[in-house]
Amino acid sequence: AQSVTQLGSHVSVSEGALVLLRCNYSSSVPPYLFWYVQYPNQGLQLLLKYTSAATLVKGINGFEAEFKKSETSFHLTKPSAHMSDAAEYFCAVSDRGGSQGNLIFGKGTKLSVKP
């Protein structure tokens, strides 16, 4: 069965600093991996996804993530944090072989950005 672990329920960075949100996955088959962002009182919005093309995936708002099979990781990074990046971030995994598209979400990491 697939699972996702997000290390750190809360990450705080200064504006302009590097953002690093950690995600490790467990899957018996090569996974599809996703990062979603949730702003207050809103639904989740797709940031980026990995589906076996390039291991470095670029997403919206300057975010990117690198798939590392040897480390079973899919960490999300952004070189320079902006105040508008403050939100909850969710990593998710889906069974590549599954036909139902059942996404398993991590518990989320709340990103705070200090001025």
Added chain:
Amino acid sequence: DTAVSQTPKYLVTQMGNDKSIKCEQNLGHDTMYWYKQDSKKFLKIMFSYNNKELIINETVPNRFSPKSPDKAHLNLHINSLELGDSAVYFCASSPRAGGNSPLHFGNGTRLTVT
């Protein structure tokens, strides 16, 4: 022109009542979902429909009954509401079923049971 819209946005009701949440998507997607987000922000799938056919039915009390009149609509009816049902319920859609198809979420319905 909202892609996935849910109504109502807020729902406050008493234990034992029956309530419904409606969802509509105008993206032309084949697959729709209901997710529950608890107070700790944990998201868990409840149901999924593909072209009006139920394809995912997680371990959810049978007080919860989804209905999909057409592939653009997926409603959620809850009978005999309990305190533990308080949560944010998200509707989502995707172009098709399948693990690589990203989800488009509505803005959620915050259900409070008193």
